[in-house]
Amino acid sequence: MPKTTQLKCFFGCVIDGPLHRFPKWEYPHTEKFEQWKSVLDSATQERGNSYIYNSIRICHRHFEDYFKSPSRRLTGNAIPTLNLTLPRSEQVMQPQQLKEVVPITSDTLQLEAESTTLPSALPQTQQIVQPSTAQFPVEEPSTSSFLQFEVDTESRALSNAAPKKRCSKQDSSSSAVNRLTLKLNKLRQKCRTQSKQIKAAMKCAMSKPFLASIEKLPATAQTFMKLQLKWKKTPRGRRYTIEEKIMALSILKQSPKAYKLLEKMFVLPSKRSLQKLLSAFTIRPGINKDILENLKKLVLRMPEEKKLVNLLFDEVSLAPGLIYNAFSNEIIGFEDDGTQKTGNIADHALVFMIKGIKSKTKQPICFTFVKSGTKK
Known part of the structure; x- marks a missing residue:
């Protein structure tokens, strides 16, 4: 685990202020830890929860003012929402950059060969014919024709010398581009899915009026409100915490008929799931x-x-x-x-x-x- 003095903000902020540690990933802070973890890049997330908890810190610039207390601590429901972009040096290469990679071909070798000059072979490559000066003007030999002829012969020699190297380089570069393209497509799809989940959660849970009203309610009322936020999911897709099941179990034991009515009106665990919870406890005489x-x-x-x-x-x-x-x-x-x-x-x-x-x-x-x- 790195020393505390060596820790810096994950987003590269150079600013004096408190660094906030990630919450524990274990129950009952699992949901809060996942919300914090979603702001990290995929490479950091793959390193594991233990690494994130011990080595990653986020400074106070990434939290709203209503999440900060006078003692420079964060409230219990604080989630980073501001300035969540990494520096340019740490960002993942975009697909547009991959398209600029040019494979090595014979054309590029020919262009490089045109820049070379071999003056020693000039006198042997062209013969000058001098007709009568009365009918045709006398033209002196030009160096451009010698250069063009010599460059053509040199490019042919280079193209015939190492065709195997060009093919191997071209194949390796194209395969590397394909691998990077597939990886980028997967990361892009994962990023889209996570961004949709983050937007949906922030739209509902990060509004100031909602947070202010939830914090003022008693603990049991807060648990009941969290239950009602799961109404969008199908009954088989809902997952309940231990606190939510205990609250529902207390209602069931007070009046089973009333619980049957409330189960139709509100989001509550089924009687079967509560019975499974009770079966886990054994009470002996x-x-x-x-x-x-x-x-x-x-x-x-x-x-x-x-x-x-x-x-x-x-x-x-x-x-x-x-x-x-x-x-x-x-x-x-x-x-x-x-x-x-x-x-x-x-x-x-x-x-x-x-x-x-x-x-x-x-x-x-x-x-x-x-x-x-x-x-x-």
Whole structure:
């Protein structure tokens, strides 16, 4: 990783000011990292996310003023949008430049041969005929005719001497031009696709009124607004983050019927995708230590009066039966208190929960499967 003092702006800016590092490419900053990465050229993008994060910096000239804070830091939604052009020395060669490459042919060799002069052979190449001076004017020999004749013979000798070299040079130059042309076509197509995506994202997400209104909303409302921005995609093409699924799952658990109605009106994950999310978590009988750890963190931020709770327990009758859980590879339906499992088939479930005295807090902390109900 290069030293901090050696880092410069990716766009070659020579200006005093802070250099901003790329966000982490891992969750939950993946989307922001991809937006930053899109302003780089394809060669830099191919070097990998780790190289970009450690070695590439962007100065403050490429960010709007409303992305900058008084402490010279950037806001959480800052994206480079200004002065995104590289210096001329770093730009990729355009197709018009490739068209100017001239292959080596016999014509170019002949033109070069015309610039040579061989005066030693001049007296032997032409004979002068002198007729009667009474009928024709006497013409002295001109050097241009000697030069023309000698250049023609020299060019023929050069053309017959090395035809194989000319063919090999011509073939290699044409193949190199073809390879560069194909590469440029691919890069041009990739650039067009990325530019369309950037324009669409900037048109929606980079407007000042939209950003100002989103920042003022609560975290849950911001998540819901981001969900609605996916309405252009087909239902099978939508991808949801963990925060979005958790928000939708909280609505589903409050009222499944209401969620069914909201799913038709707004962009929300399907019930099947939420069920897959729940199946990834296994809750076993007994005291749940994860719930107790989260309660400890929650109590630290609660006032004293809301810490007063009651410990309740209730039982529910179950239809006796056995179910095989393929995910955990076990049979469910026997007596189980979290520490040991018996061979008796359970027909009741006991649940222990806490309920706030001066608050509406309700949280189950333990459940067990038993064979019979609690005796009075």
